Amino acid sequence: MKALTWHDRRDVRVETVPDPVVRDPDDVVVRVTSSGLCGSDLHLYEVLGPFLDPGDILGHEPMGIVEDTGPGVTAVRTGDRVVIPFNVSCGTCHTCGRGLHSQCETTQVREYGSGAALFGYTKLYGQVPGGQAELLRVPFGNNLPIKVPHGPEDDRYVFLSDVLPTAWQAVEYAAVPEGGSLVVLGLGPIGDMSCRIALHRGAGRVIGVDLVPERLERAAGRGVHVLDLGEHGKDLPDVIRDLTGGRGPDAVVDAVGMEAHGSPAAGLAARATGLLPSALAARLMEHVGVDRLHALHLAIDIVRRGGTISLSGVYGGQTDPLPLLTMFDKQIQLRMGQANVHRWAGEILPLLTDDDPLGVDTFATHHVPLTEAPAAYEMFQKKQDGAVKVLFKP
Template sequence: MRALTWHGIEDVRIAEVDDPRIEQPTDAIVRVTSTAICGSDLHLYRVLAPYLRPGDVLGHETMGVVEEVGDGVTRLQVGDRVVVPFVIACGSCWMCERQRFSQCETTQNREQGTGASLFGYTSMYGAVPGGQAERLRVPFADVGPIVVGTEHPDERYLYLSDILPTAYQALQYADVADGGTLGVVGLGPVGQLVVRLARRRGIRVIGVDPQPERRALAEEWGATAVDVEDAAQAMRDATDGRGPDAVVEAVGMEAHGNPVASAAISVASRLPKPIAQAAIEQGGIDRLAALMLAIDAVRRGGTVSISGVYGGAADPMPMRVMFDKGLQLRMGQCDVQRWVDDLLPIVEEDGDVLGLESLATHRLPLDEAPGAYRTFQRKEDGCIKVVLKPELHRT
């Protein structure tokens, strides 16, 4: 089958790879109809290169049609249309019983010191082949895949795989009371969905992003949007000098605004793999501009909800400021399966109330994925979200 494979820093290629097969009785094989490029995929494109091997299949936002099921699968049937959560969880361990699916003890990567395995996301998270491919093997198929109807196009459902539950969890963690104000740092796909979910609840939103088209889109959905220049002061000025009640940080380790950290990331990612891994994990090389902005802007006693991905274990944090302001921090990989029952009815409401069908700015055949990664990384051509269609072919 054809799949997008990693071959080096900023080097991804379409290649022929072996078709997936049933390996465990609880597996299913899904024929992929839509798969998206996530902001987290850009970390693999460059920063997290030391955790990848040439030929690794990328992608963790996937949906399609079930083609085959193992003997132990009871909930899915061949022909079901499904969305596949990016978190691989067993559904029955101590953590899963408490709905902390991203910490599943069955798929946890103890040798790496990380949580549950994830599709298409490096040796840190199980080195499981991803979904930017024509087919995908899905472990624990009775737990992960979300069966959806056929009355709406893929993009109404596709984002249930990751970015919509991630946005929802970020908003839940922010815990803004009625009449409160939420700041959103980063108006990429996750940030845009946080805006829409928050406005649906009547929460006032102030969004921050350096890209004019992303600010404009957030404003279309009822946010006030500001550039990163003096953003913290702008948020305080809009809230009687206090700052928002909570701030969602929806950017992560590759935030703009720190050229020194950017250079360090470039150097570290090109070192021999064991040295590079140590540098990433212990060297504190994340670009923290977005996180520092969130900490600065949020009001005293407020909450910073972090959905952006970070890699460094020794990043310097402004502990005096955080302690003095009495902040609460909530963060972590999204427990996708936990939020599906809340989100699926919203997704299926008449009128596409979250604008899911129009969120993607670029829809392309899988064969065009390498160029799409470059466009998305560089934020060119107004790119906000890319959806790849394996069944389309290059024109």
């Protein structure tokens, strides 16, 4: 089959690799019909090379048609249409039973002290072959795949693999009161969808912050009050406070994280680790702060006293400093973590209808053949051509 494989920093290739097969009784093999390009994939493209091996298959946002099943699979059958959550979760352990599928005790990567394994996402998360490929082996076939109806285009459902539950959890964790205010930092796929979900769930005012004109325009078209960070600069906190009664917003969603989209810090870290032997580079990435924390510090500054910060952006360093005195003094609540896809799927699925309240049917900005994936990574990393969400079609 054809699959997108990692080879080095900013070097991903479409290659022919062996087809996956059923190995365990509850495995299924899915023929992928769509697979998303995620902002988190850019961390692999830029800074997480020490935890990848050449030939690793990327991608964690797939959906498709069940092509084969193991003898123990009863929940799905050949021909079913399914979305595959990015968490590799068993669905039956203690943490899965508590709705914490991203912490699945069956697939936790204890070697690195990490939570549940993820599709297509480095040794830190199990080095499980990903879904930017023609075929995907999926374990836990009775609990992991999410069956969806045949008929509508993939765009209706594919975002259930990551974007929708990640944004839903970000808003849930933000705990915006009815009619309250929310600031979303970063209007990439997760930030954009977080704005839509917050408005759908009753937020009174949603303010979106970004630097990219196309992203600002796109969010404004959905009723978001947008602010251009480049225009307001250091005055941005005061502008936000003026828009929120002088106190600051009730909650902030940081949808930026490590800023792998070409940030100086991420680029420096990537170049530094690239000069080191892989074992030393891995230790550097694990134990040294490599993040640019502007977005998180901004969130701490602008949120009202007693407010909530919901962190959905991924940070990578272990020694990143936080202003704990300020956080304590302002009585800030901070919630974070990988999205627990199955925890939220039941609440999201009823919204994936012809009425399309969240605009999923038109959410993708680019549909790209898998053969053009390397160029799409470069385009997305450089924020070119208005790219917000890219879907690959194998």
